Amino acid sequence: MSILYKDDYLEKLKNAMLFHFSHKDILSTLEDVSLLFESSTADGKTEAELCRELGTPKEFSHSLLSNKSSNKFRPFLLCIYTIICFIMCMLTFCYPSFLLSIITLLIIPISIWYLEGSYCLLQVRPDTIKNYKIYFLFSIISLILIFIEQIFTYLLHNDIRISNSLIITTFYASSAFIIISIATLMTAIYKLHKGYYLSFGILPISIGAICSSLLYNDYIKRFSSPATSYNICSLPFILGLLMGVFYYWNILKKKDKKLWIHK
Amino acid sequence: MDSQMKRGILEMCILYQFLSTDYYGYDIMVKMKRYFPDVKDSTFYVILRRLNAEGYTDIYYGNTSNGPQRKYYRITEHGKKYLNTSLESWKQLKIITKELGIS
Numbered sequence: 547m548s549i550l551y552k553d554d555y556l557e558k559l560k561n562a563m564l565f566h567f568s569h570k571d572i573l574s575t576l577e578d579v580s581l582l583f584e585s586s587t588a589d590g591k592t593e594a595e596l597c598r599e600l601g602t603p604k605e606f607s608h609s610l611l612s613n614k615s616s617n618k619f620r621p622f623l624l625c626i627y628t629i630i631c632f633i634m635c636m637l638t639f640c641y642p643s644f645l646l647s648i649i650t651l652l653i654i655p656i657s658i659w660y661l662e663g664s665y666c667l668l669q670v671r672p673d674t675i676k677n678y679k680i681y682f683l684f685s686i687i688s689l690i691l692i693f694i695e696q697i698f699t700y701l702l703h704n705d706i707r708i709s710n711s712l713i714i715t716t717f718y719a720s721s722a723f724i725i726i727s728i729a730t731l732m733t734a735i736y737k738l739h740k741g742y743y744l745s746f747g748i749l750p751i752s753i754g755a756i757c758s759s760l761l762y763n764d765y766i767k768r769f770s771s772p773a774t775s776y777n778i779c780s781l782p783f784i785l786g787l788l789m790g791v792f793y794y795w796n797i798l799k800k801k802d803k804k805l806w807i808h809k
Numbered sequence: 810m811d812s813q814m815k816r817g818i819l820e821m822c823i824l825y826q827f828l829s830t831d832y833y834g835y836d837i838m839v840k841m842k843r844y845f846p847d848v849k850d851s852t853f854y855v856i857l858r859r860l861n862a863e864g865y866t867d868i869y870y871g872n873t874s875n876g877p878q879r880k881y882y883r884i885t886e887h888g889k890k891y892l893n894t895s896l897e898s899w900k901q902l903k904i905i906t907k908e909l910g911i912s
Contacts, residue, residue: 575858578834578854578858578880579854581833581834581835581877581878581879581880582834582835582838582850582854584877584878585833585834585835585836585877585879586835587877588877589835589839596850599842599849599850600849600850600851600854601849601850601851605849605851606851606854609849609851609852609854609855610851610855610858612855613855613858613859
């Protein structure tokens with residue numbers, strides 16, 4: 547085992563606990579372990595010594611997990627939760643209604659926020675980005691789901707009629723604006739001038755896909771040529787996709803910048 | 810030793826320590842480590858956490874004059890009842906094993 551220090555240990559422990567424990571449990575454990583470090587340092591022990599005595603972060607997490615058997619199914623439950631979110635999106639895209647759009651409007655950002663670990667903010671050093679492959683995995687899964695949704699929408703053709711697409715799009719755009727505003731405010735509060743949020747990469751892609759779907763459904767109402775509408779209506783999605791890819795590319799490229807998650 | 814049995818014994822030992830005085834996490838770990846050197850600190854922590862979750866202990870924060878903030882654990886009435894039950898079981902187990910010629 548390589549020598550670990552407090553910050554590394556807490557970070558690795560947090561990673562090991564993510565998707566297995568509630569956010570409340572993760573927070574309280576990190577707080578407790580942090581207090582242990584402070585007490586042991588005051589007692590003359592080095593951080594490396596305590597890390598050795600605590601066991602590896604994975605072992606620590608497993609000890610906690612063995613004590614909470616019900617949480618072993620947490621990753622599985624999260625997958626079910628993701629599928630439910632996807633079904634909600636599909637329903638909204640294919641059979642839009644004002645109520646459904648509001649429900650989905652709440653579910654999409656909350657699910658992304660929840661899957662990323664939700665409410666607390668912790669710094670992630672760029673060199674430890676490899677530990678966060680799980681987020682990229684979720685982003686890739688979301689991307690694939692959005693692609694499937696797009697194909698599904700195009701296959702539906704004239705059966706879909708949307709009268710309130712402008713309202714729905716406005717709602718999605720507003721929600722995106724609110725999320726970004728809150729994140730910016732939080733960034734300012736925590737003085738994270740160079741911070742990035744992993745989950746934001748998926749946001750322009752999702753909004754692009756939603757706008758594309760809505761545009762397409764409205765467009766084919768007036769014009770019967772699916773081929774033309776396909777090309778024109780794909781533009782928001784392509785634009786969102788490019789923005790999302792650029793966002794992730796920027797994170798990977800600029801190693802000096804801080805990377806943040808909604809932990 | 811079977812992990813379940815070990816956990817039960819550790820739980821009883823830790824709770825018993827809380828009868829005499831309140832301990833903060835690191836303090837009780839150091840004390841228990843003297844008697845159970847092979848047990849990882851994480852195991853002690855898990856037990857402390859479980860005792861707290863079950864309501865056998867409660868916590869309060871205390872400050873030392875120069876040192877860091879500390880999270881103290883103290884035994885509750887519920888914890889005392891649980892400890893008494895555990896001690897009774899332990900005594901019965903000792904009698905049974907003695908009668909069986911073990912020990």
